[in-house]
Each structure stands twice: as C-alpha cells, then as structure tokens.
Amino acid sequence: MTAAFAKVRHPTGPRVRLQPLAELDGRAWRRIAQHFRDPEIAFLNGTPPNRMPVWLLKRVLKADARRVDRATYGILDEAGDYIGTIELYDIRPDRATLGIIIGERSHWSRGYGPEAIEALLDVAFEERGLQVVQLHTFADNPRAQAAFKKVGFSEVRRAPVAGGRVDVQMTLPRHVWLERRGGLAGYPPKRDEGHDAR
Numbered sequence: 001m002t003a004a005f006a007k008v009r010h011p012t013g014p015r016v017r018l019q020p021l022a023e024l025d026g027r028a029w030r031r032i033a034q035h036f037r038d039p040e041i042a043f044l045n046g047t048p049p050n051r052m053p054v055w056l057l058k059r060v061l062k063a064d065a066r067r068v069d070r071a072t073y074g075i076l077d078e079a080g081d082y083i084g085t086i087e088l089y090d091i092r093p094d095r096a097t098l099g100i101i102i103g104e105r106s107h108w109s110r111g112y113g114p115e116a117i118e119a120l121l122d123v124a125f126e127e128r129g130l131q132v133v134q135l136h137t138f139a140d141n142p143r144a145q146a147a148f149k150k151v152g153f154s155e156v157r158r159a160p161v162a163g164g165r166v167d168v169q170m171t172l173p174r175h176v177w178l179e180r181r182g183g184l185a186g187y188p189p190k191r192d193e194g195h196d197a198r
C-alpha cells in the first residue's frame, strides 16, 4: 500500500463513509450475511444466494479483500450503520471493475449508491491513478443503470448471457470523471501517467 493510498483509507461522501472490509464489526458482518442470503439481492447481483454461516463468509470475503487486485469497503450511512458493500476488483495498472450492493432496502433509491460510488471513484482515479473504471450490470436492473449514469458512467455494450438475461457493460474514463468535477488537479495527466483514455 502506498503512502498516498493510506492517506485516504476512509473515503467519504456527504452522508456515507467507506470503511475497509477488515475493519467492520460483528453487527456489520451479520448484515452482510443477511444481504448475501437474500434471493432478490442475489438475483440483482447475478449470483446464487449464499448460505455460508457468518464466520465462514467473513473468512472467505476477508481473504478475497486481501488480494492486491481488490479494494473492498463497507458502506456506512450517516448514523454509522453498515448498509452495503462496494469494491474495485480486477484492478490493473490502468483500470478496474466496480461492484456495489446496498443490501438495506430502506436505503434504496435515496442516493446512497451514487454517493458511495463517488467516494470509491476518488480512490480509483485520485489515489490509484486509474484511467478507466468499468462495471457490469443487468438490463433488468434499471435502478442500478440510473444510479451509474448519475455519476458519469455510460453504456458501451449489451450482450446476452446465461439465464436469458442481458449484460450491460458501462465505463467511466478518467477524463469524464475529471470534467464532471470541473477539471480539477491532476488533469491533464503527467507524461508518465500513460495515455489519456479519450
């Protein structure tokens, strides 16, 4: 972990705070297990419901989160309660893939998702210097697509996948992220930062 990355270990939005997975408390882990067991959330996420006991799920997810190509956080709301998980995975030198699950239904469609994503994009573009963040969602998840568009993602590809569903790939290049926040520091990239994604 670089010193620069360590500096922003708890990225924040107006209401949310991202807490590294390894630092979550027992209450949060019980909620994670509930969210992963929920058939509707599993469907939205394209995975089978997970029936692991909390201790095993914790062990598996913590081991995953230690991978150098992942940055996984719990999403805490303004009361400090755990409401979901967000991560960058398959992190490469220039790009990464974003995944998010807000597991608390009480917090859906209230802007928490975009806030958490904005906080994670700071990690991706500012701290890690990535050129592109991409993601996959399903065509039958319009709430997710709306939330991703709000923070600047745009659709690049649709493709049928198993189960009769349609995968929607969306991306957010660094220059779009920078333009959206007003062309602030760090743009244009230094020569040694590699090519501009435009």
Ligand SMILES: CC(C)(COP(=O)(O)OP(=O)(O)OC[C@H]1O[C@@H](n2cnc3c(N)ncnc32)[C@H](O)[C@@H]1OP(=O)(O)O)[C@@H](O)C(=O)NCCC(=O)NCCS
Binding pocket: 041, 044, 045, 084, 100, 101, 102, 103, 107, 108, 109, 110, 111, 112, 113, 114, 136, 137, 138, 141, 142, 143, 144, 145, 146, 147, 150
């Ligand atoms: C997807 C998710 C991250 C979005 O975060 P969120 O905080 O709920 O997003 P927002 O508050 O921005 O709401 C999304 C927008 O979609 C709209 N929306 C909700 N349901 C909708 C529907 N069925 N059709 C169209 N738009 C819908 C909302 O009204 C809102 O738009 P508005 O703010 O202009 O009113 C979150 O809902 C979530 O994690 N859901 C469960 C798991 C999941 O779907 N994960 C994503 C897998 S790729």
